[in-house]
Amino acid sequence: MNKPIIGITMGDASGVGPEIIVKSLAHTDILERCHPIVIGDLKMLERAAGLLQADFKTVKIDSDFNFNKLEDNKVYCYDLDLIPEDLAFGEVSATAGDGAFQYLKTAIELANSEKIDAICTAPLNKEALHKGGHNYPGHTEILAELTDTEDFSMMLSSPKLKVIHVTTHMGLIDAINSIEPERVLKVINLANDTLKKAGIQNPKIGVCGINPHAGENGLFGYGEEEEKVIPAVDKALGAGVDVEGPLPADTLFFRAQRGDFDIVVAMYHDQGHGPIKVLGLEAGVNITVGLPIIRTSVDHGTAFDIAGKGIVDERSMLEALNQAIELAPKK
Template sequence: MSKKPIIGITMGDPAGVGPEVIVKSLQEKEVYQNAHPIVIGDAKIIQRAAKDLNIKISITPKKLDDDLSQTSFGEIACVDLDLVPENLAVGEVSPVAGDAAFQYLEAAIQLANKNKIQAICTAPLNKEALQKGGHMYPGHTEILADLTQTEDFSMMLSSPKLKVIHVTTHIGLLDAIQKIKPDRVFNVIKLADKTLKDAGIEQPKIGVCGINPHAGENGLFGYGEEEEKIIPAVQLAKEQGINVEGPLPADTLFFRAQRGDFDIVVAMYHDQGHGPIKVLGLEAGVNITVGLPIIRTSVDHGTAFDIAGKGIVDEGSMLEALRQAIELAPK
């Protein structure tokens, strides 16, 4: 096996900006200096994206059983599943594209299970297209958990100034509050602690958000959700030696975390955690699925159908996702 990790890059929804951010990112020599990047998707769509970007690049088609450890800067190696037509409409929801995005990810997991790739880096998929394509998942995280038979997992967003891990993600707010339970909060605190310790932080400082304004302010707001759902989990985590504090008001916790008071924030629901990360800049955020048996990082933006095919997408988030996949991948 090559000393450099092999990173499988799934193309995401082929009608979105995924192919473009991949092509632009693979123009950076540092990626090839530190890894063997392998695109998993449709070679013809990668070639079309290069044309839209006015980039001349050689596309080398590969098969699933080929040796994937030989890549060179100046060409893009692509495990070519050949799932969509060359004239697939750009910037539109398509069942064909949604099904293809699922199959790219499924193939990447198969390769990871065979140790043919050491990490997966995902370009964005479109949830509507995914479900119209017959795959009833709310997003990448849930697909990965299902296909790897992982029960205890969470979405972590990472940026240079802030890390956030989520108790709930792609469900409505009322459903999220119902699903926030002490055991789930405790498990997410443990995942945050383990993930940062694995990354070299000896005693991570973890801040836990409340649900209500001012974290309920001792029962003044809400119906005792903090006391019922969060405080027991925080107390149990402390008993196990985890350096955790909460529940804390979210409006000040995120400020304190980016200032350096905490290494990671435990958010209770999707927008509570995503909002602060995205305010810091879409190009800086990376999505990491914590708890899986394989390394998976992702861009922290969507398919951006409104600019797909126009050659103007920013590749910063994909580059950062690749850097983190390379850093986390077993060598």
């Protein structure tokens, strides 16, 4: 079986992206299991290797490269050459924000043309992205637009817990207003289909309520569970999906991590992100489901406060690479 080709986007070059890439690709088992192609700026990788005192060698490639000529145990860099050498660490930069967008756009083009088998993304900075002229909430929305995908969701995966989101990057009031039964049903089905493809024959899905205690029969809120969640759960049950809810979020996540459920459907960003991150930032992986291409990501930000210090923990990137390798189409 041929090894999958994993495109690794550098993210915001002012952050820890280059460092976690260098640290992760120093793990020889990754090179034994895939062909990694870093999509970014070669000089930023070399700068990161220098501050880490790492013996990190890459092969520079461009659009003329023959992807059938990849060699084992080598790291390739699809060098876009967008970032100045003196880019400051840990600062919001329009140049770095635009660079992060261009790296991802290039990776999507390579995936669409079947030159790479999966995308693994280092973090970008949303403020820098906007300053760079790209008004998206984050990676997920860029991927959806550039692949013409309407039904998608963010899934966070860790060894003990998987969470998929009905809404993500919006304010809490807007998130609650935007929740509709059709969207909840789509996310339940995305969760079910994704886990079945991963080998779980009959996934057990727990669905969060919106209000404390899932509304407690109208005691809390204004009937959001009855209006927005229950119709979706009932339809999914009718279609044979093993789903339960709406359930109180304060106990559902505990039950899921002990094994009662294979995945939790969270209603909004912090409802789902909080439990995953309590279990450990180094263990979490962000997977965009519903796309025509595989995309995984670290579950942390650009960490501007420690960028350039060589102390970032690469374990989330390692796990994201492992997930990309596992999920990539088999040849």
